[in-house]
Amino acid sequence: MSEKFKAIVLNQSGDKFSREVQTIDKSFLKDGDILVKIEYSDLNFKDAMILKNGGKLIKEYPRIPGIDFSGTVEESNVSDFKKGDQIIVNGSRVGELYHGGYSQYARVKKEFIIKKPEKITTKQAMMLGTGGFTAVLCAFAVKAREDLLLGEKVNEVLVTGSTGGVGSIAVMALSKLGCKVSAVTGKMSHSEYLKELGAENIIDRKELEAEPKLLDKGKWDGVVDTVGGNILANAISQTKHSGIVAACGNASGNKLNTSVIPFILRGVKLWGVDSVAISKKRKEFIWGEMSKLIDFKILEKSIKTVGLSELLKIFPNMLEGKLSNKILVDVNK
Numbered sequence: 001m002s003e004k005f006k007a008i009v010l011n012q013s014g015d016k017f018s019r020e021v022q023t024i025d026k027s028f029l030k031d032g033d034i035l036v037k038i039e040y041s042d043l044n045f046k047d048a049m050i051l052k053n054g055g056k057l058i059k060e061y062p063r064i065p066g067i068d069f070s071g072t073v074e075e076s077n078v079s080d081f082k083k084g085d086q087i088i089v090n091g092s093r094v095g096e097l098y099h100g101g102y103s104q105y106a107r108v109k110k111e112f113i114i115k116k117p118e119k120i121t122t123k124q125a126m127m128l129g130t131g132g133f134t135a136v137l138c139a140f141a142v143k144a145r146e147d148l149l150l151g152e153k154v155n156e157v158l159v160t161g162s163t164g165g166v167g168s169i170a171v172m173a174l175s176k177l178g179c180k181v182s183a184v185t186g187k188m189s190h191s192e193y194l195k196e197l198g199a200e201n202i203i204d205r206k207e208l209e210a211e212p213k214l215l216d217k218g219k220w221d222g223v224v225d226t227v228g229g230n231i232l233a234n235a236i237s238q239t240k241h242s243g244i245v246a247a248c249g250n251a252s253g254n255k256l257n258t259s260v261i262p263f264i265l266r267g268v269k270l271w272g273v274d275s276v277a278i279s280k281k282r283k284e285f286i287w288g289e290m291s292k293l294i295d296f297k298i299l300e301k302s303i304k305t306v307g308l309s310e311l312l313k314i315f316p317n318m319l320e321g322k323l324s325n326k327i328l329v330d331v332n333k
């Protein structure tokens with residue numbers, strides 16, 4: 001390893017918050033079992049909040065942000081990993097409590113790392129990142145209805161925030177799993193793209209923004225919701241008997257104005273999904289399924305690759321809902 005490398009460093013002194021690409025020394029990296037030469041990271045909503053002002057998630061400065069990364073082991077003090085292993089890191093509060101992926105090197109604990117499945121590349125892993133990982137967690141949560149109902153098929157599913165990082169992968173994964181996907185979007189101009197991902201119907205977000213009824217016509221066997229608020233409340237009241245609503249996001253807000261009626265009259269299940277505190281075993285399972293569920297050729301069309309300096313210029317667009325590409329970060333660009 002060269003002694004010096006590039007990373008985005010966040011700092012706070014009093015009210016003054018700063019973010020810049022710095023050349024730093026490897027002594028900057030704190031203790032961990034494994035030194036990784038990073039190849040790729042990505043941009044998630046959480047990353048954008050952290051880059052803006054720490055997002056109340058960073059407790060100690062200076063901090064290298066970036067909640068996901070992929071790369072190659074350079075040095076290892078543990079027998080589970082050896083030099084040359086290709087790895088993926090997501091969740092475990094890397095980029096928040098620990099230095100993260102917007103850097104050419106990271107030092108991490110062995111518990112945070114999984115070996116990259118052979119059938120995907122380090123680049124493909126970060127084309128998905130936490131967003132894609134969460135989407136597939138949600139897709140399996142929705143499909144769990146089939147086990148609960150002893151094989152009754154999950155057919156009609158709804159995905160909200162469908163052009164987003166989580167939503168778009170949920171559309172693709174659920175369609176690959178054999179579901180008929182209806183995609184809710186505020187960007188009707190992206191309908192063709194959503195159809196290419198596998199959506200059969202496109203629903204204008206406005207249709208789900210009104211005050212929810214106590215119980216609406218049951219339409220969905222399952223829902224993946226990334227936005228919260230009235231859209232989630234409407235999705236719950238439109239869910240069929242025993243349907244599972246996997247809620248993972250709050251892109252439209254934290255409030256949820258619903259009632260007990262869909263839960264007690266229809267047995268609807270609201271299934272919260274968290275991608276951060278996930279066992280290594282489940283991470284290995286989800287990443288191992290990606291090659292079966294994702295068509296990377298289609299996904300590639302929506303990817304924009306940036307280096308660390310360009311990332312600092314474009315991240316605010318994500319917070320303003322103005323990004324129509326998934327951002328892949330090539331830390332060596």
Ligand SMILES: NC(=O)c1ccc[n+]([C@@H]2O[C@H](COP(=O)([O-])OP(=O)(O)OC[C@H]3O[C@@H](n4cnc5c(N)ncnc54)[C@H](OP(=O)(O)O)[C@@H]3O)[C@@H](O)[C@H]2O)c1
Binds near residue numbers: 161164166251
């Ligand atoms: N639980 C977890 O572990 C976990 C993991 C990853 C992400 N998340 C959360 O999941 C959510 C989505 O993340 P992401 O990375 O997909 O973000 P993203 O790429 O910014 O996508 C969010 C999408 O939501 C829709 N949207 C945005 N503002 C909205 C509004 N005011 N009302 C209704 N819809 C709106 C937009 O899609 P359309 O224009 O197509 O409607 C947008 O593309 C975020 O809240 C994020 O924090 C949670």
